[in-house]
Amino acid sequence: MFKVIRPLEEPVELKTKGYNSEKIVNTLWEMCYRKCYLCETLNPDAPEIEHKEPHENKDEDLKVDWKNLFYSCRRCNSIKGVKHKNILDVAQVDPITKIIWNMAPSNYSDVTFEKVDKQCKDKAVEDTIKLLDRCFNETGTAFRGITREALIEKIEIKLQHFLKQAYKIRHEDSDEDDIEKARKQLKVMLQNRYPYSAFWRWRFLRDPVLMREHSDLLSEYAKLSPCKK
């Protein structure tokens, strides 16, 4: 997940043409940097409009409530369904400041999530973690097994790219040019628009070498880092 900036003005088409109309879909697509707002897959094959608070086909106001609409992939939308309510509103709260994303490079093992503040009793944070755990890990049906494998494979490829840059930065044979190139690559990966950005931000924040020598790349989140600078 990642912070989004929702256009303040609600498109007039929402009330007249519905939430699946072209203008709404395109606006939400851009607002979410063309990614599923839950799993962060870029340009998912089967995109849908996701209602943060489920309308359950009976609440007409929620159906066309501009602040309730996000862009998502079919897997995340169907997992969320009507069960998961009260999750973090990423147009209001930066989820990086509330939840730690963690993926170990280890053969499709579960992705894990933790609260940034262990004492935090915010139910929205706890409910969001429950949903994320299912979005990234659930394999309950044959289709969910297949979509989960495809999702983890995409993240693993990006993880290898991240690790390669982190390695270049700390390797004794790297010269200034190598380090500068690696810094540029990491800078791109740490942006909101990059796929699975929450994982790279948290990996960066928990890397003592990167935080000691290159914390300028993620200065807005530096205070969240457990590493001493």
Ligand SMILES: [Zn+2]
């Ligand atoms: Zn998704």
